[in-house]
Amino acid sequence: MLFLTLQLNLIPAMRFFRILLIFLLIFIRCNTTDIISREFNLELPEEVVIPPPMSAERMEHIETLVQRVLDNHRFNGNVLIAFKGYPIVKISRGYSNIFTKKPMNFETVFQLASVSKAFTAMSVLMLHERGKLHIEEPVQNYIPEFPFEEITIKHLLQHTSGLQNYMYFVDNYWDKEKSLTYDDVLTLLKEHNSGLGFTPGRRHHYSNTGYAMLAMLVERVSNMPFHQFVKQHIFDPVGMDHSFVWNKTTIDTSSNVAFGFVRRGRRYSKFDHDPLDEIGGDKSVYSTMDDLLKWEQAWSNNLLISDSLTKIAFTKVITPRNRFHDYGMGWRFMVVDDKQVIYHNGLWNGFTTSLTRYIEDSVTIILLNNVNAPAASIVKQLYNTIKDEVIEEPFKVNQKDDPIASLSSGRGL
Numbered sequence: 001m002l003f004l005t006l007q008l009n010l011i012p013a014m015r016f017f018r019i020l021l022i023f024l025l026i027f028i029r030c031n032t033t034d035i036i037s038r039e040f041n042l043e044l045p046e047e048v049v050i051p052p053p054m055s056a057e058r059m060e061h062i063e064t065l066v067q068r069v070l071d072n073h074r075f076n077g078n079v080l081i082a083f084k085g086y087p088i089v090k091i092s093r094g095y096s097n098i099f100t101k102k103p104m105n106f107e108t109v110f111q112l113a114s115v116s117k118a119f120t121a122m123s124v125l126m127l128h129e130r131g132k133l134h135i136e137e138p139v140q141n142y143i144p145e146f147p148f149e150e151i152t153i154k155h156l157l158q159h160t161s162g163l164q165n166y167m168y169f170v171d172n173y174w175d176k177e178k179s180l181t182y183d184d185v186l187t188l189l190k191e192h193n194s195g196l197g198f199t200p201g202r203r204h205h206y207s208n209t210g211y212a213m214l215a216m217l218v219e220r221v222s223n224m225p226f227h228q229f230v231k232q233h234i235f236d237p238v239g240m241d242h243s244f245v246w247n248k249t250t251i252d253t254s255s256n257v258a259f260g261f262v263r264r265g266r267r268y269s270k271f272d273h274d275p276l277d278e279i280g281g282d283k284s285v286y287s288t289m290d291d292l293l294k295w296e297q298a299w300s301n302n303l304l305i306s307d308s309l310t311k312i313a314f315t316k317v318i319t320p321r322n323r324f325h326d327y328g329m330g331w332r333f334m335v336v337d338d339k340q341v342i343y344h345n346g347l348w349n350g351f352t353t354s355l356t357r358y359i360e361d362s363v364t365i366i367l368l369n370n371v372n373a374p375a376a377s378i379v380k381q382l383y384n385t386i387k388d389e390v391i392e393e394p395f396k397v398n399q400k401d402d403p404i405a406s407l408s409s410g411r412g413l
């Protein structure tokens with residue numbers, strides 16, 4: 001009788017502890033994102049107001065030269081040129097929608113195309129630095145269903161994975177009326193037995209697929225959508241208030257987003273929504289020229305990751321037989337006038353974009369276009385047009401009134 005009484009008394013207690021356990025499990029799961037967020041809290045320095053590096057008269061002269069270059073290309077879009085972090089030229093011209101004649105402005109948001117890859121690389125490097133993943137480890141450690149056990153995260157970052165182009169499989173096997181997810185992309189690669197183009201690490205071959213898989217990796221490790229991770233840990237801390245990664249809610253409610261067009265002669269055709277737009281990592285970051293200058297300064301001043309990790313990101317890829325390739329992690333490299341340049345260009349459905357940093361000259365050129373203009377060529381012409389005006393100072397003004405006169409040779413970045 002005593003045993004039965006004890007059993008009856010234990011039933012409510014057992015039920016209470018079972019309910020408590022379920023509650024704790026739900027609480028832990030729901031707050032995983034909050035825990036990661038707290039670990040990512042950044043103590044960024046207060047925003048520094050950068051003084052004009054030259055007189056207003058001189059900046060107006062440089063802008064006149066820039067306008068001439070843009071006129072020659074019938075340029076439609078936005079351009080920002082900065083010297084020592086200060087925007088000395090800002091130009092917005094043409095239409096964000098060619099058909100409705102809606103004019104551009106400084107806050108017009110553009111699809112960045114492959115310039116987006118630097119944001120993906122930064123997301124992965126931030127997770128690496130905080131011990132959430134390690135870039136030397138296999139992707140399978142974090143995405144168990146990933147079918148290629150020999151591919152590491154570093155292979156994806158450096159375009160040495162050998163993965164096939166996922167866009168081919170989407171174009172040929174996916175219903176264009178359906179939404180597309182990272183899981184869908186991985187399923188397509190597996191179902192159609194895509195295989196690898198080469199042994200991982202043996203060659204360097206530019207891969208959109210690799211960066212799409214990196215976005216999926218960020219989602220798995222952080223337990224939040226890729227667009228949310230980038231907003232919370234990059235856009236918000238850096239102050240990029242007009243930037244976002246494609247997601248239906250934001251794209252449907254944004255009123256100042258440029259549309260992509262292709263120009264053939266005098267006729268334009270507008271690109272409609274493509275399911276591929278919904279895949280980030282390789283593209284689909286949307287931003288403005290002012291936000292991109294903040295982004296460039298965040299990289300230049302190591303605001304998001306350490307200097308040592310930034311140097312790794314800016315190290316050239318090396319494949320067997322000591323073959324060096326002009327790519328790091330999310331950035332390309334080139335030499336102009338015997339000086340190092342870090343850049344990335346983008347091309348996607350009418351959008352041509354470029355963020356180019358002439359390191360030794362402390363010059364940044366940001367170009368955003370939505371009618372398939374030759375972005376790389378225009379950037380080159382802009383630099384050749386302004387470099388002597390900015391660096392060598394042939395435009396004479398009163399030296400005591402010219403802040404640049406007291407500056408060094410331009411290694412501020």
